[in-house]
Structure formats: structure tokens, C-alpha cells
Amino acid sequence: MGDGPGEGVGTVVGQEQELSSAVDGDNLVEADDDLDDVIDDEEDDDEDEEDLSTLEEEGEIAADYIEGLLDIADLDGDIDMDVEGDRAIVSVVGATLDELVGDDGEVLEALQELTRLAVHRRTGSRARLMLDVGGFRAKRRADLAELGRSIAAEVSRTGEPKKLRAMSPFERKIIHDAVASAGLRSESEGEEPNRRVVVFPVG
DSSP, X not given: OOOSTTTTHHHHHHHHHXXXXXXXXXXXXHHHHHHHHHHHHHHHHHHHHHHHHHHHHHHHHHHXXXXXXXXXXXXXXXXXXXXXXXXXXXXXXXXXXGGGTOGGGHHHHHHHHHHHHHHHHHHSSOOOOEEEETTHHHHXXXXXXXXXXXXXXXXXXXXXXXXXXXXXXXXXXHHHHHHHHTTOEEEEESOTTSOEEEEEOOO
């Protein structure tokens, strides 16, 4: 087939007439719907990439802030960054970091809030990043998941609701997930900082 401006026109016109008689309006609508789905999928992919980029930026800002604090306090520690779900995770590992955790993680909670504020000041957006020091949160997560499974088993056995001690949002989320995995229902009640989880039997 030639590439000249007038070549093949009759063939193309004939093909268009055959196409118009073979394709009805409904099929065209379906084709448009399929195209919309493809566009939506591409937009979702773009949003996912943008979200990941934003979380990585939050992690980098947080890491710089924590590194500055370590320098001021003359503490040694290596900083790791990761993204888990919809939040950035910054972990500090080292041998002399107990003072950054405190009793039951109280210092760590305060340090996390300061870090979130530092990120917010730079980005203008509320950060949900998580800060871990010396693997405290990782160990705490495993311990709380086990506690949630244990409480769920107890409530299933006794048929009586069980109220837990006051916990942070991070801790309550782990308990809720463990209870849900066991097939039971749980709710949070009370006001911060005394908000606690209540686990209910089935039915």
C-alpha cells in the first residue's frame, strides 16, 4: 500500500461503511466504558506512585530530624527507612538507645510526635509516620498480637466481654486486628489517654 495522500482512500471508505454496519451504539458505549476503566487504572497507578513518593519524602525528612537529635544527644544509631501500607516507617537501631524509648515507650511516643511535627512543618501535611527505636515497636507489635489472640480465646471461652488497659492508638490497632482475625468483635471506648479496647463475644 502506498503512502501518498490519495492512495487507498476507496478501501478505507469501504472499511468504514462495513464497520458502521457491524458495530451498534451499545458496543460503542461498552468500548468507552472499557477505556474509562483503563484510564481509571492508570490514574490509580499514578496516585499510588505519588503516594509512595510522598511517604518516602516524609521518611527522609524524619530521618534527617532524628539524625540531628542523635547528634545533639551524642548518641550512636543507624537509621533505616521503609514504607508500610500508608505510612512511612523510620527505625533507629543501636546499642545505647534505651533513653529514647523510656518506660513502656513513653519517650518514644513523645519523640514520634515531635518527628511528625517536624515533617508537618516541612510538607504542610499531617504525617502518619511511625518511629521505632531499638526494635521496640516491632517487639511490642508481636507481644500485642499474641495478647489479642489470647484475649479473643478467653472471651470465646467465657462468653463475657473483656476490657483491656488503656493503650495508644498504635497498640489498639494491633489488638483490633488480632481480635478480628480470631473472628470476634472489638471496640475502643473512653477518651485519650485512657482510651481502651473492649473485646466482645460472637453474637
